[in-house]
Amino acid sequence: xxxxxxxxxxxxxxxxxxxxxxxxxxxxxxxxxxxxxxxxxxxxxxxxxxxxxxxxxxxxxxxxxxxxxxxxxxxxxxxxxx
Numbered sequence: 001x002x003x004x005x006x007x008x009x010x011x012x013x014x015x016x017x018x019x020x021x022x023x024x025x026x027x028x029x030x031x032x033x034x035x036x037x038x039x040x041x042x043x044x045x046x047x048x049x050x051x052x053x054x055x056x057x058x059x060x061x062x063x064x065x066x067x068x069x070x071x072x073x074x075x076x077x078x079x080x081x082x
Contacts, residue, residue, distance in 0.1 A: 030054040055081075 005012060009023030019025065029049045053061075059080050066073045 025049060028052060 005019075005025060008025040009021070010019050010025040011021040011023070012018065013020050026049060029051055031051050031054070059077060062080065063073070063077050066076070
């Protein structure tokens, strides 16, 4: 993440990891934030970008919660992705 921030000309406060200068850094970045572990509200703005869950990973997380033996699981996930 630090490489991405540096590449876009942003300047970080090393202690808080928040942006001092935004540069060309996007304001929103789509990531699989649930795979990063526990996320606090403060981490939402970590490195100066608002992190949002992309639709692909959202569907994956929904699929993990549904019993694999459910007869309509596949069709349900297929319809979600359309």
